Amino acid sequence: MSELALFLIRIGFVAVLWVFILSLLSVIRADLYGRRVINRIAKQNAPLLTAGSAASLGIDDGDSFNPSEIAVLTGRTAGTNIPLENKKEVLIGRAPSSDMVISDDFASSIHAKLVHVGDDWVLQDLNSTNGTNLDGKKITTPVTIKSGMTIRIGTTTFELRS
Amino acid sequence: MSNVSLTQAIPMLLKAVPRSRNFEAVLLFWVAGIHAFALAQIQLAVSQRMSWDMLYYWAPPTISAWILHYVLRKYVLNADGLLLPLAFLLNGLGIAMIYRLDLAEITRGGQDLFAERQVWLSCFAMLIAAIVVRLVRNPLVLRRFPYLAGAAAVVLLLLPAAPVIGRTLNGATLWIAIGDLSFQPGEIAKILLAIFFAGYLVSRKGPLSEIGSRVLGMKIPSAKDLGPILLFWIASIAVLVIQRDLGTSILYFGLFLVMIYTATGRGFYVGIGLVMMVTGALVASRLFGYVGARFDAWLAPFATENYTAQGGSYQLVQGLFGMAHGDVIGAGLGSGFPQLIPLAESDFIFAALGEELGLAGIFAILAIYLLIVYRGLRIANTHQDDFSKLLALGLSFVLGLQVFIVAGGVMGLLPLTGLTTPFLAAGGSALLANWAIIALLMVLSDSSLRRVKE
Numbered sequence: 291m292s293e294l295a296l297f298l299i300r301i302g303f304v305a306v307l308w309v310f311i312l313s314l315l316s317v318i319r320a321d322l323y324g325r326r327v328i329n330r331i332a333k334q335n336a337p338l339l340t341a342g343s344a345a346s347l348g349i350d351d352g353d354s355f356n357p358s359e360i361a362v363l364t365g366r367t368a369g370t371n372i373p374l375e376n377k378k379e380v381l382i383g384r385a386p387s388s389d390m391v392i393s394d395d396f397a398s399s400i401h402a403k404l405v406h407v408g409d410d411w412v413l414q415d416l417n418s419t420n421g422t423n424l425d426g427k428k429i430t431t432p433v434t435i436k437s438g439m440t441i442r443i444g445t446t447t448f449e450l451r452s
Numbered sequence: 453m454s455n456v457s458l459t460q461a462i463p464m465l466l467k468a469v470p471r472s473r474n475f476e477a478v479l480l481f482w483v484a485g486i487h488a489f490a491l492a493q494i495q496l497a498v499s500q501r502m503s504w505d506m507l508y509y510w511a512p513p514t515i516s517a518w519i520l521h522y523v524l525r526k527y528v529l530n531a532d533g534l535l536l537p538l539a540f541l542l543n544g545l546g547i548a549m550i551y552r553l554d555l556a557e558i559t560r561g562g563q564d565l566f567a568e569r570q571v572w573l574s575c576f577a578m579l580i581a582a583i584v585v586r587l588v589r590n591p592l593v594l595r596r597f598p599y600l601a602g603a604a605a606v607v608l609l610l611l612p613a614a615p616v617i618g619r620t621l622n623g624a625t626l627w628i629a630i631g632d633l634s635f636q637p638g639e640i641a642k643i644l645l646a647i648f649f650a651g652y653l654v655s656r657k658g659p660l661s662e663i664g665s666r667v668l669g670m671k672i673p674s675a676k677d678l679g680p681i682l683l684f685w686i687a688s689i690a691v692l693v694i695q696r697d698l699g700t701s702i703l704y705f706g707l708f709l710v711m712i713y714t715a716t717g718r719g720f721y722v723g724i725g726l727v728m729m730v731t732g733a734l735v736a737s738r739l740f741g742y743v744g745a746r747f748d749a750w751l752a753p754f755a756t757e758n759y760t761a762q763g764g765s766y767q768l769v770q771g772l773f774g775m776a777h778g779d780v781i782g783a784g785l786g787s788g789f790p791q792l793i794p795l796a797e798s799d800f801i802f803a804a805l806g807e808e809l810g811l812a813g814i815f816a817i818l819a820i821y822l823l824i825v826y827r828g829l830r831i832a833n834t835h836q837d838d839f840s841k842l843l844a845l846g847l848s849f850v851l852g853l854q855v856f857i858v859a860g861g862v863m864g865l866l867p868l869t870g871l872t873t874p875f876l877a878a879g880g881s882a883l884l885a886n887w888a889i890i891a892l893l894m895v896l897s898d899s900s901l902r903r904v905k906e
C-alpha cells in the first residue's frame with residue numbers, strides 16, 4: 291500500500307463518518323422546524339380566506355353535510371364540544387384568544403382556522419410550525435371538510451359533526 | 453426519486469414516512485458499510501493486505517442488527533428510526549478498534565484477545581434488546597413495580613461486595629464472577645434505578661414540588677420531603693464505599709438529581725444535590741486512599757510520583773500522549789500505537805480511538821452519542837404519559853452522563869473512574885445494559901405515537 295493511498299483512506303474514513311452524521315442532522319432539522327419551504331409556498335399561493343370574501347363567491351355544492359359542532363376526540367380537552375352555530379370563522383391555536391384553544395406543545399399560537407364558505411367549512415393552516423393534518427395528511431392548501439374527516443393538530447384530534 | 457444521492461434521499465425518505473423502519477434499513481446498510489470500511493482499513497494498515505478474516509468480525513453483528521430491525525418492524529413499527537443505526541455504528545467502531553488492538557497483541561506474541569468475545573457479546577446484547585422489545589411492548593407495565601425495581605437495583609449494587617462471587621479488579625469492586633463468567637451488575641442497576649425513580653417520582657411529585665416555605669426567594673421543601681434526597685445521597689456514598697468507585701456513585705446520584713428536577717421543576721434540589729455531591733466527593737478523596745489517588749493523578753498527571761505510582765497516572769498520560777499523536781485527523785485506523793495504553797480495549801478505548809481517528813473522529817463519536825441522547829430527550833418531550841416521559845429522560849440522561857464522566861476522565865478533565873464507554877468498550881454487561889436502554893427507548897417512542905393514533 292502506498293503512503294498516499296493510506297492517507298486517502300484515513301481521511302476518507304473520518305469523512306464518511308461525518309457525512310453520515312451530517313445527513314442525520316439534516317433529518318433532525320426537518321423534525322425541528324417542519325416542512326418550512328412547503329409552508330411558505332402554500333402561503334404565497336393560497337390567499338387568506340375570510341368569510342366575507344367567501345360569501346361573495348356564493349358557493350353551494352348541494353352537499354347535505356351541515357356541521358353544528360366541533361367534537362374533540364383526543365388530547366387534553368377530549369370529549370368537549372364546541373358549537374358552530376352562527377359562527378363564520380373558528381380560529382384554532384394555543385393563544386387564549388382563539389375560538390378553540392389547544393394547549394399542546396406542538397400547536398402554534400395561531401395554528402389554523404375553519405372558515406364557513408357557503409354551506410361548507412374550509413380548513414386552512416395558518417403557516418403553523420408543525421402543520422395541520424386532515425385524515426392523516428398534512429394540508430398545504432385550504433381544504434373543504436367532509437363528513438367523518440378527522441383533523442389533527444399536535445396531539446389533539448377533532449371532527450365536525452352535524 | 454431517481455438520480456438522487458443517498459444523502460439527498462435520506463431527508464426525503466424521512467419526511468415521507470417519519471420515523472419509519474425503512475429509513476432505519478437505509479441507515480443500517482450505511483452503517484454496515486462503515487463497519488466494513490473500518491475493518492478493511494485496519495487490515496490494510498497492519499498487514500498490508502485484506503483477508504477474509506474480517507467477515508468474522510463483520511457478519512455476525514450485522515446479521516444481529518438486521519434481526520433486531522426485523523423484530524422492531526414486527527412489534528414496534530413506529531419506534532424511532534435513528535437509535536438502532538446510531539448504537540450499531542458505535543458498537544461496530546468498538547469491535548473494529550478491539551480487533552485492531554488484538555492484531556497488535558498478536559504481533560507482540562500476546563494471548564489477551566478480546567475481539568471475538570466482543571463480536572458474540574454484541575450479538576447476544578442485540579438479541580436481548582429484541583427480547584426486551586417483545587416483552588415490554590407497553591412501557592406502563594414497568595410502572596407497576598417501582599419498588600421491586602428499586603430493591604433489585606440495591607441487591608445488584610451490593611452483589612460485588614458479597615463473599616465468594618464478588619470480584620475486585622484494579623481497585624474497584626464492580627464485578628461478580630461465577631466460574632469464568634464475570635458480570636458488572638451496576639450496569640443493569642442503572643436501568644432498574646431509572647424505572648424506580650420514574651415510578652416513585654410520578655406518584656410523589658405533587659408533595660415534592662408544592663409543599664414548603666419560601667426562604668430568600670427560594671422554595672425550600674419541608675424536612676419530610678428532603679428525606680428521599682438525603683437517603684439517596686447516603687446510598688450513593690455507600691456505593692462509593694462498597695464499590696470503591698467514584699464514577700458509579702456520581703452516575704447514580706446525577707441520575708436521581710435530574711429526574712427529581714424534571715419531576716418537580718425545583719432548582720433547589722439540583723442546587724443542594726450538587727453541593728452534597730461535591731462535598732461527598734471531596735470528603736471521600738480525603739478519607740479513602742483509592743479516591744485520593746485518582747484525584748492526585750487527575751490534578752498532576754505529569755508529576756513523577758503520580759506517574760510512577762502503582763495505579764497512578766501512567767495510563768492517563770499514555771492516553772494523553774496517544775491523543776496528542778492523533779492530532780486533528782488521526783493516525784488512521786491501524787497506524788497508531790494505541791496498544792501502548794494499558795487497558796486500551798476497555799477503559800481507554802476512547803483514547804485509542806482518539807489517537808487513530810483524531811480530533812475529527814472523536815468529535816464524530818461524541819456527535820453520535822449526542823444524537824442518541826437527543827433522540828431520547830425528544831421521546832421524553834413528546835410522550836403523553838408522565839411515567840414514560842421520566843423514564844425516557846432518565847435512560848437517555850444516564851447514557852449521556854456516563855459518556856461525559858468517561859470521556860472527561862480519559863481527557864484529564866475529571867478524575868478517572870471505573871465506568872465503561874457505552875457501546876465501544878469491551879465488556880458484556882455494559883453492552884447488554886446499553887442495548888437494553890436502546891430497546892426501552894424504542895418501545896417508549898413507539899408507545900408515544902401509538903397513543904396519538906388511537
